[in-house]
Amino acid sequence: MGKKHNKPQKEEKNNQQNQEKSENLDIDIETLLKQNEELKQKLDEALRAYAKCENDKKILKKETDALIDYAYEKFAKDLLPVVDSLELAISHAKEIENKEEAFDKLVEGVELTLKKMLDTFKNHGIEPVEHEEFNPEIHQAVQHVQSEEHEEGEIVDVYQKGYTLKGKLIRPSMVTINKK
CATH class of the missing domain: 1.20.5 (Single alpha-helices involved in coiled-coils or other helix-helix interfaces)
Incomplete structure (x- = not known):
């Protein structure tokens, strides 16, 4: 139960x-x-x-x-006066009948235009490479010569200038250096 x-x-x-x-x-x-x-x-x-x-x-x-x-717009605008100067120099040189005078004026115009171009470069951070002493980081040795006037490894001649853009190498200088 x-x-x-x-x-x-x-x-x-x-x-x-x-x-x-x-x-x-x-x-x-x-x-x-x-x-x-x-x-x-x-x-x-x-x-x-x-x-x-x-x-x-x-x-x-x-x-x-x-x-x-459009990053290069300002740079391009700053280069336009350089082009204008070159065109003007050519135009004026053609108008001058005396060829010696025309040549002198043309050289003067090209020099002023080059100065304007270098100023434009500088305003945009483009600077020429210094050529005091050979530096393989910024110079490219394209030829070796023997010279009593220069020290061993010293730059004798510059074939083509190098340039930096805001401190960065964009083209090395092509140089001749002394090799004893």
Whole structure:
């Protein structure tokens, strides 16, 4: 008899535990649903932020490309007077009947134009390379000669000037150096 009496108590206890588990499950499901919704919102925010970054990247690339395309505009505008001077020198030289006078005027005009060109270069950070002492980082030795007037390794002659752009070498000087 004791066994029959214990069975309804066990069932009642099991039902009570199942009900508690069910309530706990309901709470857990509700919590999980809330967390899921929050995660969806955060994912949506992250995707929007990513899309904004991608758009910003495209805009920056487009702006950078435009800046590069027009970076030389000021330099080009500053060179136009040099071209004007050369054209004017040629035009005036043709008008002068005395060829010696025309030649002298042409040389004078070319010298003034060269000065204008070098000033324009300087204004844009383009400087000629110094030629005091041979430096393989900025000079290119194209010939070796023997000279009693110069020290070993000293620059004897400059074939072509080198230039730097804001301190960076853009063309080395081509030089002759003394080799004893």
